[in-house]
């Protein structure tokens with residue numbers, strides 16, 4: 001990333017698909033809880049093989065009794081489009097004065113495109129939405145006193161200290177194994193996708209969009 005005239009600018013990201021297959025996380029990492037917050041035909045969480053292996057390494061870095069809960073992993077294009085539309089509706093409901101264009105602009109900060117080079121990392125199998133569970137219960141990481149946007153930011157000084165500590169546990173485990181965190185969403189992490197290539201400065205992504213989760217052998 002470089003700054004031109006005070007504005008952030010990025011070099012274009014190239015995608016060199018490596019062809020790696022995906023695995024079903026429920027089968028490869030049975031300790032990880034899969035609780036997708038969007039409907040899927042089979043309820044399975046698919047990730048690229050390397051990404052699932054990285055998650056397995058991160059799992060070992062968590063304190064005893066703690067595990068990850070996956071709220072989303074690979075995502076088909078249709079679901080990506082539906083999410084964008086639901087965000088526009090949500091923001092217009094929360095801000096009745098906003099035009100549809102303003103709500104869409106706000107939604108685009110949180111929801112990636114469903115096509116093109118910068119299509120959502122979820123569509124590549126390189127990205128996942130993740131939180132922590134301890135002894136079968138959700139580990140709290142957001143405050144009900146803050147807005148969606150305030151809670152979403154990874155560095156939120158308004159968050160009570162105990163919630164910040166919970167986020168730090170997740171941050172440490174995932175970043176130490178090579179995942180990169182989305183700047184707008186503390187729960188969204190990726191490796192190998194275009195957003196990862198942009199954030200880390202790698203420049204070349206190894207995972208492009210995959211229309212059907214092909215199983216890795």
Ligand SMILES: [Zn+2]
Nearest residue numbers: 122128129188
């Ligand atoms: Zn995500």
